[in-house]
Every structure is written in C-alpha cells, then in structure tokens.
Amino acid sequence: MTLTNSDSECSLRTYYSSLKEQIKRIRDHLIRMGKMPVPKYRPRIFVAVHHVNWEKHGLVDGWAEIADVIHYDWGNSFDQYAPNWHHRGKPDFNNELIRQVESAHREKPIDLFFSYLSGRWVYPETIQTISKMHLITVNISLDDTVKFWGFREPSGLSGNAEIAPEFDFCITCQSGEDVQKYDTVGARALFLPPGTNPHTFSPLPVSRDITVSFVGQCYGIRPRMITWLINHGISVQTFGKGWPSAELSHPEMNAIYSRSLINLGFGYIGDSQVTGLKGRDFEVPLMGGLYLTTYNQDLENCFIIGKEIDCYRNEQELLSKLHYYTAHPDIAINIGTAGRNRCLSEHTWIHKFKTILSIAGLSN
Numbered sequence: 001m002t003l004t005n006s007d008s009e010c011s012l013r014t015y016y017s018s019l020k021e022q023i024k025r026i027r028d029h030l031i032r033m034g035k036m037p038v039p040k041y042r043p044r045i046f047v048a049v050h051h052v053n054w055e056k057h058g059l060v061d062g063w064a065e066i067a068d069v070i071h072y073d074w075g076n077s078f079d080q081y082a083p084n085w086h087h088r089g090k091p092d093f094n095n096e097l098i099r100q101v102e103s104a105h106r107e108k109p110i111d112l113f114f115s116y117l118s119g120r121w122v123y124p125e126t127i128q129t130i131s132k133m134h135l136i137t138v139n140i141s142l143d144d145t146v147k148f149w150g151f152r153e154p155s156g157l158s159g160n161a162e163i164a165p166e167f168d169f170c171i172t173c174q175s176g177e178d179v180q181k182y183d184t185v186g187a188r189a190l191f192l193p194p195g196t197n198p199h200t201f202s203p204l205p206v207s208r209d210i211t212v213s214f215v216g217q218c219y220g221i222r223p224r225m226i227t228w229l230i231n232h233g234i235s236v237q238t239f240g241k242g243w244p245s246a247e248l249s250h251p252e253m254n255a256i257y258s259r260s261l262i263n264l265g266f267g268y269i270g271d272s273q274v275t276g277l278k279g280r281d282f283e284v285p286l287m288g289g290l291y292l293t294t295y296n297q298d299l300e301n302c303f304i305i306g307k308e309i310d311c312y313r314n315e316q317e318l319l320s321k322l323h324y325y326t327a328h329p330d331i332a333i334n335i336g337t338a339g340r341n342r343c344l345s346e347h348t349w350i351h352k353f354k355t356i357l358s359i360a361g362l363s364n
Contacts, residue, residue, distance in 0.1 A: 022179060022190045023359055026169040029188055035136050035168060036361040037111060043362040044068045044108060046101055046135070048115040050075070054279065057200040059116060059140070062349025066357070070104045072097070080120055086154040094126045101130050111362055112136045119150060120158040127166035136360045139164070140171040142194060144178040145276040146269050161185050171356070174269075174276035175298055190359065193302050195349035196282040200250070203288040203340070204258040208333070210237055211326055213260040215253055216280070218242025220271045228315060234322050236264065257287035261332050262325055265293025277302075282347045285309055285339035290325060290332040292318070302347065308339040 030036050045067040049059050056073075063069050078093045079085065104110055113135045115122075131137050141148075141160050150159025164170050164187035172178045173194045182189035214226065217240050229236050239245045239256055248256065257263060263284045267275040275296040285291045285308070293299075295311035303309045310325075312318035325332040357363040 018176060018179070019191070022188075026188045026190060026359055027361075030136065030168060030360065033168065035134065037136070038361075039364045040111065040362055041364060042066070042068050043111040043357060044070070046070045046072065046104055046110045046113045048072045048097060048100075048113070048117060050116075055116065057197050058195070058279070058349055059114075061197060061199070062195065062353055063114065065350050066353060070110070072100045090121070090123075090155050093121065094123050097122065098126060098129055101133065101135075105133055105135070110135050112138060112357075112360060114356075115139050116141075117163070118147075118158060118160055119156050119163050120153070122163055123156065124163050124166045127163060131166065131168070136362075137167045138169055138171065138356060138360070139167045140173065142173045142279070143269070143276075144172045144181065145174045145274060146272060148178065148181045164189070169359070171352075174278075176301070190355075192352050192355060193277050193298065193347065194279045194282055195347055195352040196279070196286050196343060197349055198286060198344060201254065201257075201283045201286045204255060206255070206258050208259055208261045208289065208329075210256065210260045212236045212262045212264060212322060213239065213256055214264040214266075215239045215248065215256055216266070220266070221268055222266050225266065225315065225318075229319065229322070232319055234319065234326075254287070257284060257289060260289045261329055262290045262292055262322065263287070265291055267294030267296050281309075282343055285336070286343040286347075287336075288340040289336045291336070291339055292321060292325070303339060303342055307335060308342045310335060 045063050047060055047063055047069050049055050049071065050073055060069065060071050074093065078089055082089050101113060113130050117139055127137055144160065148159045149161050150157050156162050160170065164182055165185055169188040169190055170182060171192050172182065172189050173192060176191045179189045179191050212234060214236060219242060226236050226238055239248050241247045265280060265284065267278070269276045275294055277296065277298050281293065281299065291309040293309065293311055295313045299305060299309070299311060305311050310321060312321055354363060
C-alpha cells in the first residue's frame with residue numbers, strides 16, 4: 001500500500017486536533033490547581049530518573065540544555081527485584097525520594113518535578129506529597145501500550161494506572177491511542193513521540209560500506225525475519241545482545257549506523273504483534289542512513305514516509321524495498337538525509353521538553 005499526500009494530511013489533522021484537546025485539558029487542570037507559574041528563562045527542574053543505558057543522555061541531558069536540573073539517580077541504592085522490595089525497599093525509596101525533593105526545594109524553589117517512574121517504584125501518595133509542595137508534576141512513560149496496567153503486586157499495580165491521576169499530567173510516547181487509557185483512570189495525558197539527542201547520535205565521516213544492518217537484541221520475530229531475508233539473498237549484518245557479534249558500546253553502535261546504507265527496524269513490542277513508537281525510530285534516522293521499519297500509523301505523524309524514512313507491512317514488501325534501495329543507493333541516502341533533517345528540526349528531546357514547559361506555563 002502506498003500512502004498519498006492526502007492520507008498523511010488527514011492523519012496530521014487528526015493528530016493535531018487530538019493534541020489541542022489534550023493540552024486544553026491539562027491547562028484547565030493547572031489553572032484549577034493554581035499551578036500556572038510565571039514564565040522563566042531557565043526554570044528549575046527536579047529530574048527523578050535512573051540511568052540504565054540511554055536515560056542520562058536522553059532525559060537528563062535534554063533537560064539540562066534548557067533548564068537548571070537537579071538530577072536524582074538512585075543508582076544501586078534500591079533494587080526493585082529484591083525479595084523484600086514491596087515491604088521494605090519500596091517504602092524506603094519513596095521516603096528518600098520525598099526527602100530529596102524537599103531538600104532541593106528548600107535550597108531553591110523547584111518549578112517542575114519530572115520523573116520516569118512506574119507503580120512498581122512509587123506510591124500514589126508520594127506524588128500527592130510532592131504535588132502539595134506546589135510543584136508541577138509530570139511523569140513520562142515509553143511503554144504504555146502493553147504495560148500501562150502491569151500486574152497486581154503486594155504494593156499496587158506495577159504499571160502507571162494507579163499513579164497517573166496524581167501527576168498534573170503524564171507524557172505517553174508509544175501510541176496516541178494510549179491517551180484513552182489515562183482518561184479511563186481520571187489522569188491527564190499528552191502524547192509526545194520519543195526524542196533523541198543529536199550530541200549523542202551524530203553520523204561519523206565514514207563510507208557507507210554496510211549495505212543492510214540491524215542493531216538490537218535478538219528476540220521475538222527478529223531472528224526469524226533476519227534468517228528469511230538472508231535465505232532470500234539479502235546480506236544483513238546483525239549487532240547486539242544474542243547475535244554472534246554480541247553487544248556494542250555506544251561509539252561502536254554509532255559507527256555501525258554511520259557505515260550502513262540501510263538500517264532495519266522492527267516495530268513490534270516485545271514478543272507481541274503490536275507496534276509502537278520506539279526511541280530507535282528517532283535515534284536511527286538522526287544518523288543519516290535510510291531507516292526501514294515496520295509500518296506504524298503514528299510514524300506518519302512524525303515523518304513523511306517514503307521521503308524521510310520508509311516502512312514495510314509484511315515480509316514481501318520488506319524484501320522488495322531492500323532490493324530497490326540496494327539498487328538505488330542515492331535514493332536511500334537522500335531519504336536518510338531528509339530523515340536526519342526532520343529529527344533535528346522536530347524530534348530532539350529539547351523539542352519535547354520545550355513543549356512540556358510551554359504547557360506548564362514555564363517558558364517565555
């Protein structure tokens with residue numbers, strides 16, 4: 001199926017109409033709560049984010065570009081998988097989180113509390129306590145499509161369903177349809193696709209001597225698809241956990257992206273057949289090569305498909321497009337360049353965070 005300009009325009013109109021409704025609901029709530037502050041050049045943001053592999057250069061460094069950041073990373077101090085987590089670890093973590101926010105707020109008033117947390121980590125009551133400090137509270141989630149509810153555990157649902165209503169608003173990144181889940185629990189959500197950091201993902205001045213590559217873990221549908229492509233004459237080089245090449249360091253990953261004419265993507269979430277936006281949907285195009293991934297309607301709100309990235313709906317279409325682009329590398333490069341330009345103009349984390357500040361009334 002080929003998408004027409006009218007298809008994309010209709011999708012964008014629907015997207016922006018929904019976005020306006022989400023923003024109005026959030027602003028109405030902030031006004032009711034008396035939380036529409038005076039705009040500031042550099043607001044003070046408390047960022048509760050634990051760095052595992054991308055969180056620091058994404059969420060933390062992105063905020064630091066436009067705000068004064070107090071970053072609380074609990075590191076190895078708390079382990080959500082410990083046997084006594086629900087009875088001791090989680091209460092201790094919540095007490096410490098409150099203490100950290102109170103201490104930073106006493107030192108100099110905080111304007112906004114931003115977190116990347118789930119119900120596995122935090123109690124609704126903790127967010128209530130932080131909100132009573134007259135801070136605007138915002139939580140982000142990148143995997144609501146299958147994990148919004150999570151599992152019932154001794155200390156509450158592991159997903160975001162129970163904690164979401166206590167935040168002034170929540171950012172959901174995987175699918176515009178996930179906003180409805182927040183509505184059902186009385187929460188306010190804004191759909192913002194993930195961002196990327198151009199300081200971290202930047203193409204190297206090397207030749208594109210790898211025709212097709214895939215960087216990512218070996219699980220789900222991925223190994224079967226890669227094997228099928230190889231059996232049909234496509235030479236795909238794979239990198240990451242579970243593949244013979246093993247894991248890559250970040251500099252090594254950047255080098256592979258930079259050397260690749262075509263970077264494959266698989267848009268499925270985990271082992272499911274459900275698609276959703278991922279960080280790689282923006283990190284990979286930023287590297288300037290052609291990004292060819294599973295079709296997802298939300299991608300149409302982010303890129304012009306066929307001109308800035310390209311998508312496939314099934315194996316045969318993927319095979320056909322790989323044959324086409326390998327025979328027309330100049331077209332692949334032109335699409336890759338356009339995709340990078342789109343990311344630089346609209347899809348950095350700074351763009352996303354400026355939107356948050358604008359909605360919260362904190363931007364000039």
